[in-house]
Amino acid sequence: MKIRAYIFSLLSLVFIANAVNAVTFSASVSPSTAESGQSNVLINFTVTDTGAVNITQLNITLPPGFNFTGVSNTNTTSSYTSLTTTPSWTNTSSVGIVGAGQPVNFSIYVNTPKTTGTNAFNVTALDANSAFTSNNASVTLSDT
Numbered sequence: 001m002k003i004r005a006y007i008f009s010l011l012s013l014v015f016i017a018n019a020v021n022a023v024t025f026s027a028s029v030s031p032s033t034a035e036s037g038q039s040n041v042l043i044n045f046t047v048t049d050t051g052a053v054n055i056t057q058l059n060i061t062l063p064p065g066f067n068f069t070g071v072s073n074t075n076t077t078s079s080y081t082s083l084t085t086t087p088s089w090t091n092t093s094s095v096g097i098v099g100a101g102q103p104v105n106f107s108i109y110v111n112t113p114k115t116t117g118t119n120a121f122n123v124t125a126l127d128a129n130s131a132f133t134s135n136n137a138s139v140t141l142s143d144t
Contacts, residue, residue, distance in 0.1 A: 023126065023127035023129075023132060024049075024050045025048060025125050026135065027136075027137045028046045029046075033140045034139055034140075034141055035143070036116050036142065038112050039069070039111045043121075044105055044106070045106045045108075045137060047103065049101060049127075054095060054098065055097055055126065055127050056093075056097060056127060057090045057125065057126040059088045059124045060086065060121055060122070060123055060124075061123075061124065063119035064113075066110045066112060067085075071087060094128055096127070096128055113141070116141050116142055117140065117141060120137070122135075
């Protein structure tokens with residue numbers, strides 16, 4: 001019984017430590033609506049680091065049916081890396097790509113699917129302490 005209590009306590013501490021150290025950020029997208037079945041639609045993600053540690057890597061995972069076609073200028077000096085369908089920016093120095101308390105824009109071009117509805121882009125961030133988390137930013141596609 002003492003072993004179970006010890007293991008439970010240890011796992012609880014690990015969970016709490018990870019929750020406290022997780023990177024915190026907000027992600028918004030503009031425009032929040034677009035037309036379905038279009039080519040090279042520019043979508044801008046504004047990522048704001050709401051934590052105390054700089055973000056060093058950012059990945060944007062596209063929803064099914066969207067095709068990544070390229071990046072636009074961002075207001076970050078960090079290098080862009082294409083992971084085929086997942087745009088990614090990285091700067092592993094302590095400066096990172098998004099400073100604590102700062103907003104940074106990341107812009108990509110996509111081809112939109114012909115279906116309509118709300119689609120969630122998954123934005124994943126890694127901070128200088130190697131903690132990561134993700135948020136969704138949604139775009140609603142309509143047929144005009």
